[in-house]
Amino acid sequence: MYGGIYCFETNDEFDNPYYSIAKEKPSPLTEAFDETYFEQLLSPEAVQKLSLKAALATEQRIPGLGNGSLQDILWNANLHPKRKTNTLSDEEVQNLYNSLKQTLAEMTRMGGRSTEKDLFGQPGGYRVVMCVANNGKPCPKCGTTILKQAYMGGSIYTCSCCQALS
Numbered sequence: 526m527y528g529g530i531y532c533f534e535t536n537d538e539f540d541n542p543y544y545s546i547a548k549e550k551p552s553p554l555t556e557a558f559d560e561t562y563f564e565q566l567l568s569p570e571a572v573q574k575l576s577l578k579a580a581l582a583t584e585q586r587i588p589g590l591g592n593g594s595l596q597d598i599l600w601n602a603n604l605h606p607k608r609k610t611n612t613l614s615d616e617e618v619q620n621l622y623n624s625l626k627q628t629l630a631e632m633t634r635m636g637g638r639s640t641e642k643d644l645f646g647q648p649g650g651y652r653v654v655m656c657v658a659n660n661g662k663p664c665p666k667c668g669t670t671i672l673k674q675a676y677m678g679g680s681i682y683t684c685s686c687c688q689a690l691s
């Protein structure tokens with residue numbers, strides 16, 4: 526929702542929870558964020574009870590991963606944002622991990638998402654599929670209409686055919 530550039534001499538001069546967490550945990554773009562780490566992240570019982578959107582894009586569990594990036598990650602993994610984490614098979618967890626790594630790498634490689642602008646007002650080169658511009662349009666994989674819904678203080682975009690709820 527926001528970003529910032531700050532200048533400060535020492536860490537204790539800058540007391541911001543987002544910054545502290547981002548420094549503590551591995552970025553999903555690094556090798557330290559591997560499949561074992563991802564599985565450990567999802568393993569606590571409190572996290573298992575959550576929907577995938579709540580598990581992956583709240584509480585800064587994964588630094589920098591927000592709702593906007595999550596929509597294509599879940600679509601690429603054929604998983605619904607409301608799907609409960611504890612209903613995922615081992616194969617689905619692996620698909621989710623692969624999609625998370627690959628989708629974020631592609632977004633980075635292309636200079637960010639088309640739905641956001643850089644400091645010079647230029648949109649990113651990664652064409653987002655699951656976003657407001659495609660609400661009501663056909664899913665590129667199967668042709669089913671993409672549906673926008675309000676969920677947990679934000680919008681989710683889903684294909685009812687590709688993204689299983691259970």
Ligand SMILES: [Zn+2]
Binds near residue numbers: 664665666667669
């Ligand atoms: Zn579809």
